[in-house]
Amino acid sequence: MPDTIVKVDLTQSPYENDMIHNRWHPDIPMVAWVKPGDDFIIETYDWTGGFIKNNNSADDVRDIDLSIVHFLSGPIGVKGAEPGDLLVVDLLDVGAMPNNQWGFNGFFSKKNGGGFLTDHFPLAQKSIWDFQGMFTKSRHVPGVNFAGLIHPGLIGCLPDHKLLDTWNEREIDFIATNPTRVPPLANPPFAPTAHMGRLKGEARDKAAATGARTVPPREHGGNCDIKDLSRGSKIYFPVYVEGGGLSMGDLHFSQGDGEITFCGAIEMAGWLHLKVDVIKDGVAKYGIKNPLFKPSPITPNYRDYLIFEGISVDEWGKQHYLDVHVAYRQACLNAIEYLTKFGYTKAQAYAILGTAPVQGHISGVVDIPNACATLWLPTEIFDFDIKPSAAGPTKFLDGSIDVPLSLDK
Numbered sequence: 001m002p003d004t005i006v007k008v009d010l011t012q013s014p015y016e017n018d019m020i021h022n023r024w025h026p027d028i029p030m031v032a033w034v035k036p037g038d039d040f041i042i043e044t045y046d047w048t049g050g051f052i053k054n055n056n057s058a059d060d061v062r063d064i065d066l067s068i069v070h071f072l073s074g075p076i077g078v079k080g081a082e083p084g085d086l087l088v089v090d091l092l093d094v095g096a097m098p099n100n101q102w103g104f105n106g107f108f109s110k111k112n113g114g115g116f117l118t119d120h121f122p123l124a125q126k127s128i129w130d131f132q133g134m135f136t137k138s139r140h141v142p143g144v145n146f147a148g149l150i151h152p153g154l155i156g157c158l159p160d161h162k163l164l165d166t167w168n169e170r171e172i173d174f175i176a177t178n179p180t181r182v183p184p185l186a187n188p189p190f191a192p193t194a195h196m197g198r199l200k201g202e203a204r205d206k207a208a209a210t211g212a213r214t215v216p217p218r219e220h221g222g223n224c225d226i227k228d229l230s231r232g233s234k235i236y237f238p239v240y241v242e243g244g245g246l247s248m249g250d251l252h253f254s255q256g257d258g259e260i261t262f263c264g265a266i267e268m269a270g271w272l273h274l275k276v277d278v279i280k281d282g283v284a285k286y287g288i289k290n291p292l293f294k295p296s297p298i299t300p301n302y303r304d305y306l307i308f309e310g311i312s313v314d315e316w317g318k319q320h321y322l323d324v325h326v327a328y329r330q331a332c333l334n335a336i337e338y339l340t341k342f343g344y345t346k347a348q349a350y351a352i353l354g355t356a357p358v359q360g361h362i363s364g365v366v367d368i369p370n371a372c373a374t375l376w377l378p379t380e381i382f383d384f385d386i387k388p389s390a391a392g393p394t395k396f397l398d399g400s401i402d403v404p405l406s407l408d409k
């Protein structure tokens, strides 16, 4: 068995584990060193560090302090990796914790985090998903059952000081363009809840004041939330500091393209079996700015989809210029409306789009003034036929079960 080089105890606060951190900063010390060619296991908390519980209330989703996320395992140093190299990471396998075979999906309150459809779902809601081997289903969303395309939502190398300064400057400048927006445009560094791993004393406090938040994807990868970055993938990361400093977390049992519910996919604690290697000077050799990856040889074998179109005219009738964000939102809203005809509540339908292996595609970005985006809903995940027919939709669900909702305080 390969060595487990980062261990987590899900009954312990992640703040008490010094192999965990929740900010990006070049001064965070490595928690372990490996050699090119080594394989090893890393355990992770779920992205909230255990804050969200397996129960039938969304109060935890409503009340969470989002400045605590994401709890990441690492950083791992790879001997010989230097700035300008590419760190090659094989995701040999990824799984849920053996004694924790469940995950959660939620929608944040518009006042605390929001999400892609927050104007339509402004209150906190949550669904719990139980795992049976590689499959999952939810007591809050009956009628669907699908195979997990398990992946880390968040993985990347530590930035150097120059890159960190670039991030902080551009995001703080961006926030200043509309500082009172709800939800905010971005999240600035926030020292009070920073977990800086093994960094101690004055150096720790200084780094906590400037450590980048883990929410956005950036040049180093980070919180990309790519469902296809699943077990079996091979990823190539730019290296910025000696040893690389590879960190990861935010494991997802399954996710739809876009992670549109934001809290988030099917979020879980788990483990990754990784192998690392180094391509010397690979950043310049291949002209790399952001990570790239090769997908897994294994993907869910869904062949049949209902594909919903959306254009860049918003739900209030306003025309937008080639705006893919607006177009994808329309495709998602169209799918939600359709699913309600079979008896799902809108919240259940939204939860399905956030968790099941739905595909999102950009179809056209040149046909002025409308962009076109599509949402691909696999028909085979449903226990009943969801295709249109002359007879019309049959209600398979009566709306008596729903995703728990919590009112704002």
Ligand code: ZN
Binding pocket: 047, 153, 250, 251, 252, 264, 265, 267
């Ligand atoms: Zn996530």
